[in-house]
Each structure stands twice: as structure tokens, then as C-alpha cells.
Amino acid sequence: MVNHPYCSTTALSTLYNPRQCASKAVRVIKSKNERANEEACVAEAKALNAFDEVNVFFDKAADRLKLDDGTRQLLKKPWRELTVSVPVRMDDGSIKVFDGYRIQHNAARGPYKGGTRYHPHADINEIRALASLMTWKTAVVNIPFGGGKGGIQCDPRTMSENELNRMTRRYTNNIHHLIGVNRDIPAPDMGTNSQTMAWMMDAYGALAGYTPGIVTGKPIELGGSVGRDAAPGRGAVYVMNEAAKDIGLTVEGARVAIQGFGQVGSWAARVSHDMGCKIVAVSDVQGGIYNPNGLDIPKLIEHLAEERTIVGFPGADLVSNTELLELDCEVLIPAAIEGVVHKDNADRIKAKLVVEAANHPVTPEGDNILNNRGIYVLPDILVNAGGVVGSYFEWTQNLYQHKWDEDEVNAELHKIMTEAYRAVWEIVQRDGITFREAAFVIGVGRVAHAAKLRGFV
Numbered sequence: 001m002v003n004h005p006y007c008s009t010t011a012l013s014t015l016y017n018p019r020q021c022a023s024k025a026v027r028v029i030k031s032k033n034e035r036a037n038e039e040a041c042v043a044e045a046k047a048l049n050a051f052d053e054v055n056v057f058f059d060k061a062a063d064r065l066k067l068d069d070g071t072r073q074l075l076k077k078p079w080r081e082l083t084v085s086v087p088v089r090m091d092d093g094s095i096k097v098f099d100g101y102r103i104q105h106n107a108a109r110g111p112y113k114g115g116t117r118y119h120p121h122a123d124i125n126e127i128r129a130l131a132s133l134m135t136w137k138t139a140v141v142n143i144p145f146g147g148g149k150g151g152i153q154c155d156p157r158t159m160s161e162n163e164l165n166r167m168t169r170r171y172t173n174n175i176h177h178l179i180g181v182n183r184d185i186p187a188p189d190m191g192t193n194s195q196t197m198a199w200m201m202d203a204y205g206a207l208a209g210y211t212p213g214i215v216t217g218k219p220i221e222l223g224g225s226v227g228r229d230a231a232p233g234r235g236a237v238y239v240m241n242e243a244a245k246d247i248g249l250t251v252e253g254a255r256v257a258i259q260g261f262g263q264v265g266s267w268a269a270r271v272s273h274d275m276g277c278k279i280v281a282v283s284d285v286q287g288g289i290y291n292p293n294g295l296d297i298p299k300l301i302e303h304l305a306e307e308r309t310i311v312g313f314p315g316a317d318l319v320s321n322t323e324l325l326e327l328d329c330e331v332l333i334p335a336a337i338e339g340v341v342h343k344d345n346a347d348r349i350k351a352k353l354v355v356e357a358a359n360h361p362v363t364p365e366g367d368n369i370l371n372n373r374g375i376y377v378l379p380d381i382l383v384n385a386g387g388v389v390g391s392y393f394e395w396t397q398n399l400y401q402h403k404w405d406e407d408e409v410n411a412e413l414h415k416i417m418t419e420a421y422r423a424v425w426e427i428v429q430r431d432g433i434t435f436r437e438a439a440f441v442i443g444v445g446r447v448a449h450a451a452k453l454r455g456f457v
Helices: 009-015 024-032 034-046 050-065 069-076 124-140 161-175 194-208 231-247 263-274 297-307 321-325 364-372 386-400 406-431 435-453
Strands: 080-089 095-106 112-119 147-153 184-188 255-259 278-284 287-290 317-319 331-334 353-355 376-378
Touching: 050 069, 050 124, 050 364, 050 435, 069 435, 080 124, 080 161, 095 112, 095 124, 095 161, 112 124, 112 194, 112 386, 124 147, 124 386, 124 406, 124 435, 147 161, 147 184, 161 194, 184 194, 184 386, 231 263, 231 331, 231 353, 231 376, 231 386, 231 406, 255 263, 255 321, 263 278, 263 297, 263 331, 278 321, 287 321, 364 376, 376 435, 386 406, 406 435
Parallel strands: 112 147, 112 184, 255 278, 255 331, 331 353, 353 376
Antiparallel strands: 080 095, 095 147, 278 287, 287 317
16 A cells, blocks of 8 residues: 555545544645645555455544554454465366465454355455454354455356366365364355355365364255355345334335345345345346336246346346446345445445445445435445354354254344344444444454453453
């Protein structure tokens, strides 16, 4: 980052909200050379990587909590980072070497917990950002985990199942000394699934013996939990429903647009449809579909199973993933990739409520624009925490070798997500801040307190 005298991350976090420009740094910028200095700040903001963007929100929370510099550094930086080479024998006989990572961000509150991402953009800064978000996410929902994340920079869509199997096993062998049931528990993420977790579990078991609790998100037959696949989307809808009550939004008949129709987006569509919402648009990697009168979600699920895409669903118009974000609706659920709402399109978002089912889908600049326009944004560290809550249930069942039924899983998920939302809403009301700021205050505050109790600071 540029070492601009008045453009620290803290100063930038203030600049993102003009109505809160009260810091001395910002006042100096305004009084000395407004245009030149603000352009420097904007240029630096554009240069922020994913990890920097997450830390913009961290710094706001740290300021509000009045954390000292030492505690800030302890909580901001990953505690351990591992970069590995992952050589894979491809089906044509050639060898490709992929870059793999496991980032252990913070374990003050419990074992590291986080997914494993296979994606072309899964570089080290992206994995750092996701690991950091997991730290705050597990703290917001108050479960006994820290935050971690792993990934391989690859395109799984171009690889065969055998190639993915070999890659996963080599990656697991390379990180096995860092993971463990009471140390670091991987899970699925973008580009991975229950089959990937089965391979990881088997590869780890070959070294350490039968250890079903080493990963979560496994197939049911190998110790997975019922309800785990649905938990991220279901949890998002639980939070959306609670927030709707508080902001005066009627869920029955509310028009909902969902970007992304993978595991999270499809379950969010099913659950919200069952609650009476009108799902007007959804999308996948091939494009989106739109019907202002609402889509028949059960039939769309059948279409997806047959065609492996939502595109071509009868009675719907085609829209792009970008156009979907700007449709006229009450609720927008970004459930795909990061950074889709930003400074160039946030002023065209028409939804009254944005529900972040994906990880950091709204940039800091985009978040500021939405806030200034009076659009409510429910943050990812609260909304999509249902996934890690479901993983917590699976991990617990594995430790005790005891199975829960689906009603019990869903009831506990509803309880935890609702309690987490209520804690965030209380701070929103008490301090007059945004949902995101309140969630980070809770998450960062709980981790800082645990670190102090353990004698780290």
C-alpha cells in the first residue's frame, strides 16, 4: 500500500463514509489540498486487495473498541501461513504444479475452522481475507472455533474427477501436519464439495488412522451431518427474516433476486420461496433468468438437475449476472463471488435489503454508497455463518459418535442464527451504526477478549 501521510487504512475507512468524516487526518486532507490528496486516497483504495478490504472493516471495529496497537496487530495478522506446491499427474500423462495454501488466522477462541477453495483467483491474499472473515464469523455466532482457510489456485471445471482426486490427496499430504480434529478442521468452499472432503478425510486417515472429524461437509455415509448442505442458505434466510421484521419489510410476497444458484443460493431460494417470498431472478455461471411474477423454484430445481444449468428454464427472460444485481426487488442476495457490488454499480442497486450470502460480495466503497442511500446490508460474517454452524454440529457429532436428526439440526441452527442476529441488532440500535459495523464490533471484541484471557496481550 502507498504510504500516504494522511491515507492510512484507518483514514480510508473514514473516507468511505463522508457523513462520518471527523478524524483529524480527514480534516487535514480537506484543508490542505483537497483534490490531490483525495485522489491519492482513491488511488490507494483501488489498490486494496481482498485482505486489505476486510481489514478496512476490522480497523473500524478496532477504533470503536479502542484496541491498542499490539492487540490490533495480533488480531489482524494471520498466526500461521503455509504455501505448498501441489504437483499433479494429469490424465494425459503430463505434470502440472499448482499453488496451494492453508492460512491459520486466529485460534484464540478454538481450533482453526475454514473451507478449502479451488478457484483460479484463490491466491494468498484471497485466502488470507477468507481466513480473517472466518475468525470474525465464528465469533459473531459464538461457536468455539477460530478462523482458517485453504485453497488451491486452479480451475476445477477443466479437470477430471481423477485429476481432482489426485490433487486433493497431494494437497492434504502437504498440509497434514497443520490440521487436526482439535487444531484445524477444513470444510468445502467454492469449487469443492462433499466428495472433495471424502478424499481429504481418506488421505488424512491413511496417515493418522480413521478420523472422521478431521473435515466437515462430508457425505452422510462417512460421518457427515444431515442439514449441513442446506445450512448456509437456510441460515441466511433465518437472518433475512429477522431483519425484515426490524426494518419494516414484509417477507410475504417480497421480490427476491439471487445471484448464484449453487449450494448457498439454491437453498436460500428454496427456503425463502417456502416462506412466501417471490423469487424473481436467479443466476449461475452461464447467466441468469428473470420473471417479475416469480419463478417456480421446485420446477427450477428439477430443470437444474436435468440440464445442469438454470439457463433455458421455460417462462423466464435471460439476464446477465450484472443485470440481475440491478433489478427492481425488495431483497438482493449475492450468493456467488466476491466484489460484485462496488463503487461503479452500487448507486444502481434498487433493493431495500442486501443479504450477503457470499463472502465479501460488497466492496468497502460499494458498502459506503449503499449505506448512504439508506439500503440495509446484512454482512457476510453474520449471514453466511450458517455454514460454519452446520460444520460445528457435524464436528460435535463426530467427536461423540452420535447422530442428530434433521429437525434437531435445523432447530439449533435457527436458535444460534437468531441469537447472533439479535445481538447485532441490539448494537445497531444502541450505537446507531450499520449492521456490518455492529457485527465486526461483536466478532473483534469477542476474539480480543479471548486473547486477553489467554494471556496473549
